[in-house]
Amino acid sequence: MTTIHDVPQGETKLAYDARRQRILDCIALKQPDRMPVVLYATFWLAKYGGITCKELMYDYEKTAAVATRALEEFEPDAVAPLVQITAAGRSLEAIGFKQLQWPGHGVGDNQPFQYLDREYMKAEEYDDFLFDPTGYYLRTYLPRVASAFEGFEDLPSFPGLHYFRLVAGIRPFAKPSVKAALQKVIAAAEEVETFIGHATAWNRDAAARGYPLINGAVAVSPYDFIADYFRGATGMMKDLFRHKDRLLALLDKASDFLTRQTIATARASGQDIVQIPIHWAPDAFMSGKQFETFWWPPFRKMMMGMIDAGLVPMPLWEADCTKRLEIIRDVPAGKCIYWFERTDMGRAFEVLGDTVALRGNISPSLLTTGRPDEVDAAVKHLVDTVWAKGGNLMLDAAFGIPDETPVENVRAMFDAARRYAG
Amino acid sequence: MEMNAREEALVKHLADMEEDEALEIAKAMLLEEGVDPLRVLELCRTAMDMVGKRFEEGEYFLPELVLAGEMLDTIGAIAKPLIKTAPGEEAKKLGKVLIGTVHGDLHDIGKNIVTFMLDINGFEVKDIGVDVPVATFIDEIRAYRPDVVGLSGFLTLAFDSMKETIAAFEAAGMRQDFKVMIGGGQIDETVRAYTGADAFGVNAVEAVSLCRTWTGVAA
Known part of the structure; x- marks a missing residue:
């Protein structure tokens, strides 16, 4: 699959192609001419650009300008869709999104957004979700998580509507609650159109300047999908014991619909590398047996589906996943990027170096509190332990640049990459 | 038994x-x-x-x-x-721990698990919630007089909040009255040194073990 964007011309096309090739080489397990460095940042852009977190989320033009400035200063080999991952404020407001608190909505103007871990699906609702996922979304889940959908509780149950029952069955659409909700959802969708328009325009401009996109598409693992966005962290942990069979059935089902949705959205946006933030896989969060029972099988099935569709899964394995390395190695060689946060990259390279490209992982505590010479040394350490030994490493911070990182430390990271690895 | x-x-x-x-x-x-x-x-x-x-x-x-x-x-x-308890018959607690998530951070999963583990291990724990302002920590400490104060935080912004909170303990002249432990997804020795905490823990059992050591209970 090729990315859609304004095809860069002349020298910028050469630069674009060279950068994109470095990423493709890493994925194919061929070491490129130099170690690629990725620019991924969210609220750090506010610090960098001297604007508030609220402006970053609400002011499309300012955000795009700051993002472009960072792009031109650091000249990364690939960049995240910087407007798309930050400037969602107006859309969140229009949809009445309840799962986040963001500047002006629960946190201060200069604070990042934060997810609210709550129980958004009750334990006794597994059967409803499994029987009719779409109906469960429409009438139960959506009104719970976004106020624009409040009123959808009154929608009809669609399976079973037929013939004259179908005619009579659409009566709920005439209810004031449903009509009001539909109007709000339409208005919210129009705001989201505007937001995505700005995000896409920035992505195209970045390409025209010679910078290819990475993690342009996003997905979620089946376990994290249910734990984070439905049952809540502790609800999910209890379900491992109390609702094991239903949970396994839902994980399997979610694996299928998440795969289909990921392929469809990646194709629609023309993006082939799919970022998958991983929250619940770390060593400390569950036993090896639980990981191999609940977490890994539905995720592996999903990754295989994505690979079959020509996509490149790029899980971001948060925290320390050292004990999982032998298990997550079970994917076809040359098809994935594994991005590690706190897992020792040298160890990851030993176990996975012949299977996946690697991304990461300069420590957040070092980047935020350390000195440029310490950042330089950390990059050199990664080069010595991974890149110099033939590893296909894309350098990045552990989960992108932490919000509070001094700009000189980011410069040190990029400079050190060029100094020690091309 | x-x-x-x-x-x-x-x-x-x-x-x-x-x-x-x-x-x-x-x-x-x-x-x-x-x-x-x-x-x-x-x-x-x-x-x-x-x-x-x-x-x-x-x-x-x-x-x-x-x-x-x-x-x-x-x-x-x-x-x-x-339970029909006569006054003074309650089980003696090993020590008092005050715990909260520092200001700017709303995360509480780890903090809640640490609170639970300290509680079942015999400590008296007061959990003062999330996004706790520095002044609230100071007021709560004055009233509760804990042996250990636990500062929790998941986001990187918590590094500065923790540093600021501990500095405020110093300024209030109470830093020597208790030990400070910190914990959360991004916390490591670099952050401990940066914030001036006495120790950090990577999980709830480490928190219990720190509190045991500090209150003189055999581990």
């Missing part, structure tokens, strides 16, 4: 995460057989010691701690109204 077969079964079901079986026995003991509720809670503590040990040994993880907490809450809710 000497146990009869039925008591042993309760402890085993609790420690093995067999919730239905454990609750059935506990409810029967408390509501039908007239077993002393303090005895039932003692059996629960024995089971929780086994859970904690299995956690330390890498057999159990967060899901087991969470389910153990639920089982204990359920049994405690039935047992506690049945």
